Amino acid sequence: MADTSFTASAIGHAYGKVAALHSLDFTVPRGRTGLVGANGAGKSTLIKVLLGILEPTVGTSTVLGMDSRRESIDIRSNVGYMPEGPCLPLDQTAADFLVYAAGTAGLPREAARQRASDVLTLVGLDEERFRYLGNFSTGMKQRAKLAQAIVHDPDLVFLDEPTSGLDPSGREEMLDLISRLGTFGIDVVVSSHVLRDIERTCDWVVMLDAGTLVHAGPVGGELEEDTLRVEYASDPSAIASDLTAAGARVTADGNKVVVSFAAGNVYDLVRDVTVRHDGTLRRLSGSASSLEELFILHGEAP
DSSP: OOSEEEEEEEEEEEETTEEEEEEEEEEEESSEEEEEOOTTSSHHHHHHHHTTSSOOSEEEEEETTEETTTOHHHHHHHEEEEOSSOOOOTTSBHHHHHHHHHHHTTOOHHHHHHHHHHHHHHTTOGGGTTSBGGGOOHHHHHHHHHHHHHTTOOSEEEEESTTTTOOHHHHHHHHHHHHHHGGGTOEEEEEESOHHHHHHHOSEEEEEETTEEEEEEETTTGGGSEEEEEEESSOOHHHHHHHHHTTOEEEEETTEEEEEESSSOHHHHHHHHHHHTTOOEEEEEOOOOSHHHHHHHHHSOO
16 A cells, blocks of 8 residues: 555646646645645646546646556545535435445445445434435535445545535534544545635645645644745845755745744744845734645745
């Protein structure tokens, strides 16, 4: 078994002349991963590329060590997928649909029935198993979609906006279910634009903004660094170069820079380098303490 959930190497995808993904490079370990970005950031496109549903325009990717282009059938037999949009056959009962889903994954009839029963119980639909899916509430449909994604006991499951359309109570219940999947040996990728949901359920995060990689790393790992947004009165290119040479990660845009520093106090570093270059500060804001602040710091022009 591969020690990575999925990887991307210079992955890009375009719908005609519209680029949805721009040269993504990252490696994600096994576990629970959040795929974060605003609506239209490219999250669903990336999932479909990883699963081999879409062919990337450029680059390569792997899922569980398998090539997304050449081994897409093997990938889909080892992973589950919960799409964002409607996908349920509304004229079937939950039990019949889950038995069918388990059967298409290769489970024998009786094993499929038992597995369907177990999974419907797990997601809280045991008493509704003989109701037609068309009569389900939005929350129940989301649970049924999750159930079909894990009924074949996959090694990894992709959940695309699993809390979409849920009320606060339903959202909490869905997040609890997602957190429990790891105890059954199922790795999880949660695609969401709600950063707090990712902070609650995931250990690793991949952030996208307009198809571009903003950040990939452990949840909390980046936040242990001090990160500052600094605006100077004049061109800070020389200051940015010295900050980088000192070991800081620096993103520059005009007279503004974002500085992250893990090896010491970022305030002292910025002060010393600024004084060395006779720089003048216009504005300075503090470090990120949440995924939301990290996304603002690195995902938008500082």
